[in-house]
Amino acid sequence: MRILHVLSAEFFAGSVAYAVALAEAHRREGHQVWLASDAAQLPTGALLVQLPISRRSYGQRLHNVRVLRRLVRDQQIDVVHAHSRAASWVSYWAVRGQRVPLVSTVHGRQHLHASTSLFDIYGDKVIAICENLAAHLREEVKMAPEKIVVVPNGVAFASASLGSSVKLQLGESLNDPGNQSLSWSSALLPTEAAGKPARLAFIGRFNGPKGERAAALFEHVFPPLLREFFTLRVALIGGELAQLPASGTAALAALQAEFGERVEVVGFTNDVAGWLRKTSLVIGAGRVAIEALGAGVPTLA
Structure with missing residues (x-):
């Protein structure tokens, strides 16, 4: 045809x-x-x-x-x-x-x-x-x-889960009767234990409603996390960063000023799979969330 x-x-x-x-x-x-x-x-x-x-x-x-x-x-x-x-x-x-x-x-x-x-x-x-x-x-x-x-979106998953060890340890944490909730620290621990820096990745567009949610994370969520976890890095992956709301632009500048290279402004990339391999926790929606879960990476949607 x-x-x-x-x-x-x-x-x-x-x-x-x-x-x-x-x-x-x-x-x-x-x-x-x-x-x-x-x-x-x-x-x-x-x-x-x-x-x-x-x-x-x-x-x-x-x-x-x-x-x-x-x-x-x-x-x-x-x-x-x-x-x-x-x-x-x-x-x-x-x-x-x-x-x-x-x-x-x-x-x-x-x-x-x-x-x-x-x-x-x-x-x-x-x-x-x-x-x-x-x-x-x-x-x-x-x-x-x-x-x-x-017809749900089709996603081609790799034959082997990229983050199976992370998924296993998180599963054990969730099954522990003494652990009633999954904390940020337990989500970040597996990658740290593997000798790699813990990384939280926001993957998605930074314009429109998604940009407003990203701005709130920049202002209210990422600063205390970066202060509490000294090895934590935050990767910002996606297009339209220039269209962040003014509050988001200001909050991002403050993050970069305080935390320097620990805030990784990646922008648009064709290598999302590569970033998933070195990420401890993904924040994303839609196709991003599906691909991250398929790769065995803990995901907050």
Whole structure:
């Protein structure tokens, strides 16, 4: 088949990782794959078409529709798969009248306004990545239940757990009748015992609501932990650090001033697996949490 994936990719979010992984799976099965997104480069061998899908001005949307419509026609695309509401919107109009099916994957809750329920731009089938989102689409978005299919995000785990020793010791700690709760110190102890510095990693985006939660950690949680555990390091892994709220930027500067190199500002990296191997505890959500747990690393989601 000839498959076109359309996605918003201003930054490398979980939905982008999902789309890239799916595109690579399609390629391994022998399909021809195109990706249309904001990004000029993505870690895929699929053919990339840079297009500002995230820009929602009507002029830009109409331009995106024309480009996608021409791409679908000229490359004889068999199916279009959209990965955000903005991508679904332009894809809906791009395939209209062309007898090309449109599938949308919904990765999060949709903004609720009149047009969301009255005008369904999601295509012939909709993939919800969890049951909660499927219920949201049925009950709040008022989407036809028969077009919704639940397909959880696929994650390729390594055959051997990266952090099995950490997982074992934490399990023993939890099973100890005298230990009624899992403390931060017990979470950090296994890596210290292995002769490596204990490391707490926040992995995820630093903009929007996630940025607000990160700012609260910078201000209220990380300082006392770093003062109590002298070998502890905190790694900040992910994109959009420049979009932290002002309180987060100030708190991060204070952390760096007080703790120096123990605060590791990594930013975006393709080597998340490598950081998991040297991390004692991960703070993350969504795909990050699943990958960390699959690697046997204790995770606070």
